Amino acid sequence: MAGWVLVAAVLSGCGAGGDGVDDPDSSPTANAALEQQREDVRAAAAELVTGAIGALGGRSSHTGGGFDGCASAGVDEFGSFRYRASGRVDVGPGAVRPYLDALGPVLTAAGFDEPALRERPGGQTLQAERDGVSAAFSELPGNGDYVLVNLQGPCVEVPESDRDTWLRRQDPTPYL
Amino acid sequence: MTTIQLPPLPRVAPALTCDPAAISACGADLLAASAQVDDLGTFVAGRARVDDWTGEAATAYHQAIAPTGRRADAMSLALRGVAHRVEEHSAEMQRLLDRRTALEDRQQHLAQQVAHLRAEVATTTEEGAAELQADCDRVAGQVQAYETDLDTWVSDLATEESEMSQAFTRVLGADDVDRIYGGVADPADGPLRDKPGAGASPAEVHAWWAALTAAQRRAVIAAAPGAIGNLDGIPASARHAANTVALGRDLADYAHTEDAGVLTDDERTCYDNALAADEARREIEGRHDPVTGEPIVAQIYIYDPAAFDGDGAVAISAGDLDTADNVAVVVPGFGTDGESAPYQADRAATLYESTRVLDPSATNASLFWIGYDAPDNAPWDEGYDGAGVVTESMAAAGGERLADTIDGLRASREDDPAHLTAIGHSYGSTTTGHGAHDHGLGVDDVVFVGSPGVGGDTDHASDTGVDPDHVWAGSNSRDPIADLGNHGWVHGETVFGAGLGDDPAEDDFGAHRFQAESTTRGGAYSFGDHSKYFDHDTESLANISHIVNGDYDAVQEAEHLHDPFLGPVEDPEYDREPTSPTTSSLTP
Structure with missing residues (x-):
């Protein structure tokens, strides 16, 4: 019974549960880091989508992003967040598979490190990093003539008092 | 010298800039406004009549309010008509955009062919002239067909815009509304x-709904969203449409009341729950399917911001519940109420993404289900709810509601059943256990994660009513909540009157235990590990996703906990090095 009372206390925030940080000084730093990450990821995403169209022709769609929780830290909250962006490029009629062959130079031209080709169920990804931002082109041959672009920044620890704000933050504006 | 007749260059399709999603949102707002006005009409025809008031003054009063009710009903029908037309306009504009995209591709392709033929003319010989002319004629025919289709597209666009405009202008004035809709049933x-x-x-509900015409369904959704929004047996798409109307109406009502400075405490609670539901829906819609890159479909399956004395009930899916091959229902636990919706939406979207990444050939939907009154606060804060965490009463009541929801999902897809998995986390696993044991959940698989016990009457996987081969347990070795279930022969609920039943990860229970350690796990008894089961790139999420997808061979099983007669409980997972399988589009 004592164990259950302890559980109720800790899970409801009355004890030392979770692995949260609530240092008032870290709040502006974390917020600024996430805002900067948003700018960086969106700019890189736009660059990669534009580069992919340059390499494969076609057009882009669904170019959006938002903040995601990285790691849960107790009831109804994440302890850290990051920005992710995605997009789709329906390739032009002249594009030749595998599309990923043409996209390595797009990543390196954008300043990403040497991309690595990896298998994923139904296809392959070409993934690389730049200053902590991960980016990948994916090709899923069974699903259509397109490539997907996905990017995400590193996880940033957020003080407890700001977690709800980041959880509820919406970002409906396309980056491209 | 032979003359070659070259094909003409195809015209470029006129630019078309429009946002069908924004048009659709406008239609939803109009429908919500229609529901608000309809409420006024219902009020005038109902409670406002004060039936036990009779006499001369009452008669005068009834005569005075009658026109208001008539005008409200007419205005509601007018707004509804325009709203439905706006919805159609959104769909039609999307079709026109798609057609324009196809025309643009054709135009570019034809322009390239014409340019190629022009270059050929410069180099062709007399012998090749006939063949070249044949090519030119073929392309000229294609250009002609393209031009015809382009003209049709331009004409269709003009027609659509004109008809949309007329739908607005015919009800611009109050007199027009009364003339067209006054007294109309x-x-x-x-x-x-x-x-x-x-x-x-x-x-029975499903049979009633299936017998309605499309127009009748649309009318019911607009006029009485509360009548079907949470009604089991109604298809998810219709529930979503009704709950979207109800949510839009509530947000507008509460915002207006707040602006007027007369929002009561109870209304504030409901308003917060409504805002949370709206944010949860947007959270899901703001994420993208990892296979198609398109926005994930969200469906509001339950919306009742006043339920459970203001705790609120809400269930929203990532993915289409009416068509998905695999459907997962996630039952959260302690600390959950209506305001938990944004966090639970993130989890549902994450599970959706993971299932899609691991099996792109299957379609999926994952529904977070805050459909019961979960213990959501400490007993010394607000009384009963928090105390409920140490007993099974709230789980038992919730289990019945969960079974109803599962029955509803099944009934609305009788001819096309999904592979259905119920996933209970924390106290939600107790609720899920009760639903299975007490009411017989119509699911294919049941998953317990971070379970403090699956109910006092469920001593073995077979007691759930689900084939034990399809009963699964995930238990992080550092999770102290998962350590609270009964082990060995000690049964807390019978010995102390408190406790939630057996640990489903123990060998005696007879379920499959899957790996659920985290690379970021803490030391012994780390409360943070209780919340990591649905995080991306964890063993737990990968294994849950394989179960949801019915890909059982891919599940990484773990050795069970064991409680020797003498000595503490042994967990073989404690010393195993955790892994980080990829569950997203980006490898960690």
């Missing part, structure tokens, strides 16, 4: 009269 009245009563089975 609401097409929803008949179907609502025939609606099965309280206690009807989901199958």
